[in-house]
Amino acid sequence: MVVFDKPHALSDAPLHYCPGCTHGIVHRLVAEVMDELGIEGRTIGIAPVGCSVMAYDYFNCDMIEAAHGRAPAVATGVKRSDPNNIVFTYQGDGDLASIGMAETVHSAARNENITVIFINNAIYGMTGGQMAPTSLPGQVTQTSPYGRDVSHCGFPIKVCEMLSQLDGPEYLERVAVNNVKNVKNAKKAIKKAFENQVNGKGFSLVEVISSCPTNWGMTPAKALAWIDEKMIPYYPLGVYKDRSAGK
Amino acid sequence: MSDKVLMKGNEAIAEAAIIAGCRHYFGYPITPQTEIAAYMAKRMPKIGGTFLQAESEIAAINMVYGVSATGKRVMTSSSSPGISLKGEGLSYLAGADLPALVVNVQRGGPGLGGIQPSQSDYFQATKGGAHGDFHMLVLAPASVQEMAELTVKGFALADKYRMTSMILADGTMGQMMEPVSLSFDIEEAPAKPWAVTGTKLERPHNIVNSLFLKPEELERTNFERYERYKYIEENEVMYEEYMMEDAEICVAAFGIAARVSKNAINEARAKGIKVGMIRPITLWPFPTKQFAAAAEKVKAFVSVELSMGQMIEDVRLAVNGKAPVTLCNRAGGMIPAPEQVLAAIEAANKGGN
Numbered sequence: 035m036v037v038f039d040k041p042h043a044l045s046d047a048p049l050h051y052c053p054g055c056t057h058g059i060v061h062r063l064v065a066e067v068m069d070e071l072g073i074e075g076r077t078i079g080i081a082p083v084g085c086s087v088m089a090y091d092y093f094n095c096d097m098i099e100a101a102h103g104r105a106p107a108v109a110t111g112v113k114r115s116d117p118n119n120i121v122f123t124y125q126g127d128g129d130l131a132s133i134g135m136a137e138t139v140h141s142a143a144r145n146e147n148i149t150v151i152f153i154n155n156a157i158y159g160m161t162g163g164q165m166a167p168t169s170l171p172g173q174v175t176q177t178s179p180y181g182r183d184v185s186h187c188g189f190p191i192k193v194c195e196m197l198s199q200l201d202g203p204e205y206l207e208r209v210a211v212n213n214v215k216n217v218k219n220a221k222k223a224i225k226k227a228f229e230n231q232v233n234g235k236g237f238s239l240v241e242v243i244s245s246c247p248t249n250w251g252m253t254p255a256k257a258l259a260w261i262d263e264k265m266i267p268y269y270p271l272g273v274y275k276d277r278s279a280g281k
Numbered sequence: 282m283s284d285k286v287l288m289k290g291n292e293a294i295a296e297a298a299i300i301a302g303c304r305h306y307f308g309y310p311i312t313p314q315t316e317i318a319a320y321m322a323k324r325m326p327k328i329g330g331t332f333l334q335a336e337s338e339i340a341a342i343n344m345v346y347g348v349s350a351t352g353k354r355v356m357t358s359s360s361s362p363g364i365s366l367k368g369e370g371l372s373y374l375a376g377a378d379l380p381a382l383v384v385n386v387q388r389g390g391p392g393l394g395g396i397q398p399s400q401s402d403y404f405q406a407t408k409g410g411a412h413g414d415f416h417m418l419v420l421a422p423a424s425v426q427e428m429a430e431l432t433v434k435g436f437a438l439a440d441k442y443r444m445t446s447m448i449l450a451d452g453t454m455g456q457m458m459e460p461v462s463l464s465f466d467i468e469e470a471p472a473k474p475w476a477v478t479g480t481k482l483e484r485p486h487n488i489v490n491s492l493f494l495k496p497e498e499l500e501r502t503n504f505e506r507y508e509r510y511k512y513i514e515e516n517e518v519m520y521e522e523y524m525m526e527d528a529e530i531c532v533a534a535f536g537i538a539a540r541v542s543k544n545a546i547n548e549a550r551a552k553g554i555k556v557g558m559i560r561p562i563t564l565w566p567f568p569t570k571q572f573a574a575a576a577e578k579v580k581a582f583v584s585v586e587l588s589m590g591q592m593i594e595d596v597r598l599a600v601n602g603k604a605p606v607t608l609c610n611r612a613g614g615m616i617p618a619p620e621q622v623l624a625a626i627e628a629a630n631k632g633g634n
């Protein structure tokens with residue numbers, strides 16, 4: 035009897051992610067949702083620039099690799115080309131909240147009917163651990179070697195809180211994947227973000243608080259604990275906007 | 282002759298694009314090409330198409346990238362500073378071998394420059410326009426009729442060769458009103474088995490991508506692309522020759538500069554100077570062979586440009602030292618008067634520089 039299997043929407047390509055990285059968990063959740071909703075055959079995913087740049091090899095649906103930060107604009111084109119397409123972007127914090135902030139805000143403002151999976155691990159992983167727009171105050175990175183000094187380079191950006199001020203977006207939720215309970219909640223949020231699109235409701239973004247043991251300089255276990263100790267207090271989990279709640 | 286309508290160059294481009302089957306337009310406002318967006322904003326919703334004003338030129342070109350990846354005809358338009366912003370997207374379109382039509386109604390530069398006509402984006406358009414080894418098909422209309430015709434042709438070439446066609450016009454061509462015939466034979470777009478249309482669970486997934494981390498593989502894609510470019514250089518060159526049969530002086534000019542030059546050539550002919558013109562219609566591929574052939578029989582070339590002299594470099598490469606090539610130019614939004622061009626022709630005829 036099969037008790038645990040790989041989702042159909044997840045390819046057989048070996049993941050390149052570091053040990054303890056939570057990208058693998060989120061990939062799996064997205065693939066499970068594609069399977070459960072039966073949408074793989076009409077889904078087009080947009081990969082970012084960053085650690086998940088090669089996500090196009092990991093999902094079995096059609097995929098596009100976008101320029102850094104431009105995934106929501108590319109997704110807009112794909113969705114407008116054929117509204118029957120299910121379109122998702124998978125982006126990190128540098129991609130979505132720094133170089134691609136305009137594309138993020140405006141696709142949300144337009145209530146573009148797409149699903150955005152936003153990985154917030156407070157660091158640029160692919161390039162070797164530089165300060166991200168979401169790096170915490172005091173956080174030591176390669177480009178903030180004395181700790182992020184907010185008087186010098188400003189404060190982290192709380193994406194869900196910021197976007198929740200817009201009239202446009204349908205659904206914004208922040209989740210984490212550092213323990214079983216949180217992973218289960220993340221799955222529910224990701225599923226809802228895709229269901230919203232299937233039902234024509236509009237822009238749905240799930241911010242996933244994730245770990246980067248390599249560039250945080252921690253063991254995987256310590257990194258998961260650091261999410262509880264440092265990340266979640268700064269980035270509280272929860273639903274920031276849900277226009278159809280209670281309807 | 283078919284019925285003609287009076288249109289601005291910018292509007293002719295927009296209507297021709299719709300006739301060519303383009304149903305998706307993305308753009309950001311910038312003078313002097315705004316009529317294209319305005320026309321699309323009115324027309325697209327009525328024919329089941331998409332007009333969307335993007336948050337930036339960068340977003341617009343990436344929306345183009347998205348639609349093109351799905352296999353549909355798509356376009357954007359802008360003017361010089363906006364085209365610089367689209368540069369990133371143009372490079373990605375090239376790297377992913379995606380077809381698109383991009384219109385540049387040029388204005389004077391550099392920087393914010395001005396809003397009057399210019400041809401100073403010649404280098405940017407013909408030498409790549411952004412990072413990496415790549416070309417765009419660059420089409421240079423010299424009338425409102427050609428604005429329309431080259432738009433239709435541009436979509437067909439883009440699809441055929443999986444690359445960007447750029448209409449390199451200028452503020453004059455965009456604003457000028459002329460009668461135009463809009464009856465075209467439209468080539469059906471070729472099959473696009475590479476497009477991301479959803480696998481329907483019936484085929485392996487398609488990936489539209491420009492990332493190749495293995496240098497051998499990336500090198501192979503570059504060599505393959507340049508094989509295609511070589512074929513284009515041999516088969517797709519377009520140009521007009523004007524009074525070149527007995528010419529001793531050859532004017533090189535495109536777009537609005539060619540129209541001014543025609544007046545000057547007619548005046549020079551009236552004065553007994555044997556002068557003609559080669560007008561490149563494709564700036565890439567450049568009519569190198571035609572200029573090389575002319576260099577065997579004329580005694581001098583005059584490159585007439587609305588820039589500090591950009592196309593002149595390609596003319597000189599083609600002429601290869603066989604005859605002097607002089608520059609007759611205005612820049613920054615100014616247009617050479619026929620008298621200035623005539624003086625340059627007379628100077629070339631006397632052998633002066």
